[in-house]
Every structure is written in C-alpha cells, then in structure tokens.
Amino acid sequence: MEIRQLRYFLKIAEIGSFSKASIALHIAQPALSQQIAQLEDELGHALLHRRHNGVQMTExxxxxxAHxxxxxxxxxDLPNVVKRCKDALRGTVSLGLPQSTALQYAMPLIAEVQQRFPGVSVEIYDEISGNLLRHLNxxxxxxxxxxxxxxxxxxxxVPLMDEELFLASSAKQNHGPSFPLADLVTVPLTLPGPHHGVRALVDAAIRAQGIVPPAPTIVANSMSIMRxxxxxxxxxxxxPWGAVCEEIKAGTIRATPLEPRLTRRVHICTAKDAxxxxxAHAVxxxxxxxxxxxxxxxxxxxxTLL
Structure with a gap:
C-alpha cells in the first residue's frame, strides 16, 4: 500500500468521479484506475462502486x-513534528461552522491565519450542527x-459562549423594545426544518408557553433565503445577531429581543479519538x-462569553 494510493482514493471519493479526479490529480484515468484496483486487491475488498454517473463508496x-x-x-504534518516551530507550520486544517454565523468566525480567522501562519490553509464548511458532528467523528x-x-x-x-436569538423582521416593521415569545404564533415565520437546532429551540420555547408551535409560512434550510x-x-x-448583522447595519432588517430571552450554547469541538x-491545534x-x-x-x- 502506497501513500499516493491513499491520496488517489480520497480524491476520487470526495469528487465522486474517476475522470474528474484524474484531472484534479494530473494523472491519466487508466493509471488511476489501475492504482485503485491494486489497492482494492491488497485490501481484499472493493472500496468503490462504479456507476454510470460516477462512483460511490462501499461500506x-x-x-x-475515515482512517x-x-x-x-x-x-x-510530519514537517511540523520535525521543525516544532510556529513559523514553519504547514498543512491544511478543515473547519466546520454553523450556517447561521459562519461569516462571523470565518473572515476574521482567515485574516489572522494568513498573518500568523502563512504556511497553513483553512478549508471551511458551513452546515447544521448534526452534520458537523458526523463529519468531525x-x-x-x-x-x-x-x-x-x-x-x-x-x-x-470547549464551551465558548451563549448566543442570544432575536426576532428578525423587516426594518419597516417595529415590534417595540421586545417581542413576547408567545406572540410568535401571531406572525408569519420563516424557519429551517425540524432537524435544525434553531427550529428545535424555537418550538420548545413556544411549547414552554403552553402553546402549540405554528407551522412556518416558509421552511428554508438556507440562511440566505430566510434573510x-x-x-x-x-x-x-x-x-442570532451574527446572522443578520450586515443587514442590520444596512438598515434592511431589525433585530428585536425576545421575552423571555432565548439563547443557545456554542462549543468549539474536536473528535475524541483524533x-x-x-x-490544527494552532487554528x-x-x-x-x-x-x-x-x-x-x-x-x-x-x-456572553463563558
């Protein structure tokens, strides 16, 4: 088994296509197929299902x-282990961020990484927390x-902060200094699907008021569509404020505090066995x-910082 075979397999699995992977890897497709066939022969198992529209990983x-x-x-990371010097840090770090506030983390972090660790690149993904945890593990x-x-x-x-959730509405609408949670049933809402953390929080908070949560007028698993x-x-x-801060500054969206206050806890996580x-530690x-x-x-x- 060769390291290049591992890299070839990972690229094919990520792209889902032998032909596209051969272009990305700058290797002829027949040679790429031969390398994967040798890897599968050595392991004694098929790793990829070949289909007419691409490939899919077997169990x-x-x-x-993952391994x-x-x-x-x-x-x-071996060069880093040898040099043990921050100035010599090299490698790619994959970072998952929540859809709602990804920009709040991403842009300041990228700027700092470029300044302090020019040899490190950060790959950023924004998804719901459940998916982030699966990809982490x-x-x-x-x-x-x-x-x-x-x-x-x-x-x-690592607990980082508690983040308050607000009623986000058009700047033309004025709901006063605060908005009762129970009154969420009186306004049309756009919320993500029930598998999303914010949706679960909102539904639970409304139930705590003794009210059946209403069906959202618009269900969208996309922050840009909801905004x-x-x-x-x-x-x-x-x-959260961080999801609409640019729109608040532009005067197109208003954020009104909810009453009682509704918050969510934010953690920075790594896999236990990683x-x-x-x-990655530096990032x-x-x-x-x-x-x-x-x-x-x-x-x-x-x-609120923790």
Whole structure:
C-alpha cells in the first residue's frame, strides 16, 4: 500500500468521479484506475462502486475513508513534528461552522491565519450542527463550532459562549423594545426544518408557553433565503445577531429581543479519538482567541462569553 494510493482514493471519493479526479490529480484515468484496483486487491475488498454517473463508496470504503484521511493528515504534518516551530507550520486544517454565523468566525480567522501562519490553509464548511458532528467523528473535519447539541458529549467540546436569538423582521416593521415569545404564533415565520437546532429551540420555547408551535409560512434550510424573505417583509424569523448583522447595519432588517430571552450554547469541538496536527491545534487556539477578542471589543453583539 502506497501513500499516493491513499491520496488517489480520497480524491476520487470526495469528487465522486474517476475522470474528474484524474484531472484534479494530473494523472491519466487508466493509471488511476489501475492504482485503485491494486489497492482494492491488497485490501481484499472493493472500496468503490462504479456507476454510470460516477462512483460511490462501499461500506468498506466508508470505513477506509475515515482512517485514510487521518493517516494522510498525519503524514502531511510530519514537517511540523520535525521543525516544532510556529513559523514553519504547514498543512491544511478543515473547519466546520454553523450556517447561521459562519461569516462571523470565518473572515476574521482567515485574516489572522494568513498573518500568523502563512504556511497553513483553512478549508471551511458551513452546515447544521448534526452534520458537523458526523463529519468531525468521521475525520473529515479537524475542528467544528457546534451550537446547542447534546451530542457534544461524544466529542471534546470547549464551551465558548451563549448566543442570544432575536426576532428578525423587516426594518419597516417595529415590534417595540421586545417581542413576547408567545406572540410568535401571531406572525408569519420563516424557519429551517425540524432537524435544525434553531427550529428545535424555537418550538420548545413556544411549547414552554403552553402553546402549540405554528407551522412556518416558509421552511428554508438556507440562511440566505430566510434573510431575503425577512428583508422583503414576507415573514419574520428567529436568528442570532451574527446572522443578520450586515443587514442590520444596512438598515434592511431589525433585530428585536425576545421575552423571555432565548439563547443557545456554542462549543468549539474536536473528535475524541483524533490527534490534532500542530497546524490544527494552532487554528483551534486562534479561533478561540479571535472570537473572544471580537466579543470583548463589542464587534459581536448578543453573546456572553463563558
């Protein structure tokens, strides 16, 4: 088994196509197919199902994928282990962020990484917390910022902050200094599906008021669609300040505090069985530092540091 075979397999599995992977890897497709065939022969199992529209990992392929990613990451980190010097940090760190506030973390962090660790690149993914945790435990992510999920017990989770949720409405609508949670049933709402953490929080809070949660007028598992619906006055939503701060500054969306206050807890997580590379460890610590600094400077509202 050769390291290049692991890299070839990972690229094919990620792209889902031998032909596209051959272009990305700069290797002829027949040679790529031969390398994967040799790998499968050595392992004694098929790793990929060949289909007319691409490839799909077998059950054995899924298991191999997670371990192969860890092996390749550790190999890529060997220069760091030898040099043990921050200035010499090299490698790629995969970071998962919650859809609602991904930009609040991503842009300041990227700027800091480029300044402090020019040899480190950060791959950023934004998804719901449940998906982030699955990708974390599978090895696809090194670090994930996860909100209000009891499954954080299955990972190494550092509590970072409590984040307040607001009623987001068109700036043309004025709901007063605060908005009663019970009155959410009186306005059209755009919310994500029931599998989303914010939706579960909102539904539970409304039930706590002795009211059956209403069906949202617009169900959208997309922050951009929900923001546009709110701006257009088609519906209100429940979001953290960080999800609509640019629109608030532009004067197109208003954020009204809910009464009683509704918050979610934010954790920075790593997999329990993962050995972070030096680059990943540096990004993990920098993410906490940058986020705390921005909050303390008043650049991120509606949050309380833990």
């Amino acid at each position: 054995q392929g899924e298991a191999f994928f 192969a990613q860890l092996v390749v990451k550790q190999i890529d 599978s090895g696809r992510l090194d670090i994930a910022v996860v909100v209000n999920d009891q499954d954080t017990l299955l990972v190494n989770a 546009r619906a709110v701006e257009a006055g088609m519906a209100c939503s429940v979001m 050995q972070l590379s030096l680059a 993990h610590e920098l993410l906490i530092e940058v986020t705390r600094r921005r909050i303390e400077a008043g650049e991120w509202l509606g949050v």
